[in-house]
Amino acid sequence: MSGGLSATARMALLARLSKRRGGEAPRPEAGSARDFATLPGMRDFALLGTALDSLGLESPLFQQHDGRAGAHSRIRGREVVNFASYDYLGLNGDPRVQAAAKAAIDRYGVSPSGARITAGERALHRELEAALAEWHGAEAALTFVSGHATNVTTIGHIMGPRDVVVHDAAIHNSCTEGIRLSGARRIPFAHNDLAAAERELAGARRGAQRALLLVEGHYSMDGDSPDLARCVAIARRHDAWLMVDEAHSLGVLGRGGRGVAEAQGVDPAGVDLWMGTLSKTLAAGGGYIAARADVIDWLRHTAPGSVYSVALAPPLAAAALEALRILRAEPERVARLAANGTGLRDRLKARGFNTGGSLGAAIVPVILGSSVRTARVAAALLERGVTSQVVVFPAVPEQSARLRFFVSAEHTPEDLDRAAEALSEAVAGAGRVESLPAGLVG
Incomplete structure (x- = not known):
């Protein structure tokens, strides 16, 4: 079989898909608004499984x-x-990281049992955020319950319908979901083509109130990086914020694992918003934003993913903090x-x-x-x-x-x-x- 399935084979797949539904619960009439098969991609998803x-x-x-x-x-x-694991430095099994998580459970319990703004926070949260801010050369940081939620809530909150986001076409789904939530105009550019990024930003900037240039420090699909100094220069020329997703960079790039800025010898102060996750090198779960103190304080009090979400679980905060200490001590x-x-x-x-x-x-x-x-x-x-x-x-x-x-x-x-x-x-x-x-x- 080459170049795709024949018409006969395709019809056989569809027939098999229909037979698989025979023993299932009654479904709404085809075409009904209640038919889940009308969801985008549902039929193709089922067909893919049947093809396998x-x-x-x-x-x-x-x-x-x-x-x-x-x-x-x-x-x-x-x-x-x-x-197939993101445990880049092997810290998920380190006894020191595990001991820190267990000690946090003994002291605080498993869950923070509410949002920090109303149910209160733990010293671990602030200690971890201070360490993350220092790591990126930023003034402050704020943690969230997941890396995906970090991008969705941050981008969705800081950008709006009168704004524009110019981003690498290979950017993570969490970023595009955040842009969609914001209502901002979304303009992708070809992967790592910064000349195209500048053309798009220059063209879109004139009609936008605010602009964001969005890239990753280390792209998870291709394993490459952008020219960070050039990204900083482009953002400054066009009066745009620069946000860098460091989910796969922390602990990976640079001699000390401080990310793409260290790896390329760029002053991290040129980046307005650093984003990262705790679930990879730092052997925990969650995400964070590091930026200016006033921005972080505003996000802490107003971002939906902070105000209306449970806080990071104490054992995860403790594990990430200990992992960061080990990373600093053992380059x-x-x-x-x-x-x-x-x-x-x-x-x-x-x-x-x-x-x-x-x-x-x-x-x-x-x-x-x-x-x-x-x-x-x-x-x-x-x-x-x-x-x-x-x-x-x-x-x-x-x-x-x-x-x-x-x-x-x-x-x-x-x-x-x-x-x-x-x-x-x-x-x-x-x-x-x-x-x-x-x-x-x-």
Whole structure:
């Protein structure tokens, strides 16, 4: 099968999809406003699952890990080398981080039981925020219950219908959702094309009240970074704020793991809003914004994700704070991560794999093409004891489906060798290129 499914095969898939519904609860009449099948993408989602079934492929998503998913893990009782985790420095299993979380539970309980503005806060919250602000060279910081919620509530709150947001096309979903919530005009530019970013910002700025230039410090899909100094200059020339999402940069870029500003020797004061997560390097959960003190105080008292949301759980705040202390004291972890990231990227490139623009830091994509082929390779890779993240349509265009390898400071050279060898074998055994039905991706 090549270039898509035949009309006969497509009809068979649709028939199978219809049969699967036979034993389910009665559904509203087709076309009814109560029919969930009218939701955007619902039919294509179901068809994708049926296509995988017809090809004898299990979904590569939602793999169940039996314990801590560090550089090594167990999936359904089987030992694997794990490249699907954001535990970049291996701190999720560090006894000091775990002890800090347990001590916080003993003192404060598991939950803060309300929003900080009304139910009160814990000393941990302010201590963590002060440490995060210092880390980014900012005056203050504010934590939220998730990284996704951080971007949604912050962007949705600071921007409005008379404003414009110019952003990299590869920006995270949380950012685009925040822009959508704000009602601001949204203008994407081609990934890392800062000349295009400036053209778009210059053209849109004249008719907007406020403008925001939005980029990531380390792009999770491609493993590359923007030219931060140039971003600062563009934002200043056009009287715009600059926001940098450092979710995958903290603990990864720069000799000390302070992110893209340290890595590129740029004064962090040139960035108006630093965003980051606690769920990756810092081995907890949640997100934060670091900025000027007056901005943070305003967000603390007015942002919906702060005022109307429960506060960060005490054990998570304590774990993140301890992880940040370890990161500051043990920069050698960052050096090991950098060596492993470069080592895996170079091993894969030497075998002819397309790793895109990866810096070889913590994220190494392998672009394979079709979603079906990528799913086949992922399954074959897992059979060989190696797991990675799978990105298929519609998260990326159909011919840009890929595996993403997230590297840890805990990986060994033998792990990197095994991953490269296993991927070569998996791709060789995947057969011809197969595509999803043309009508599904067209």
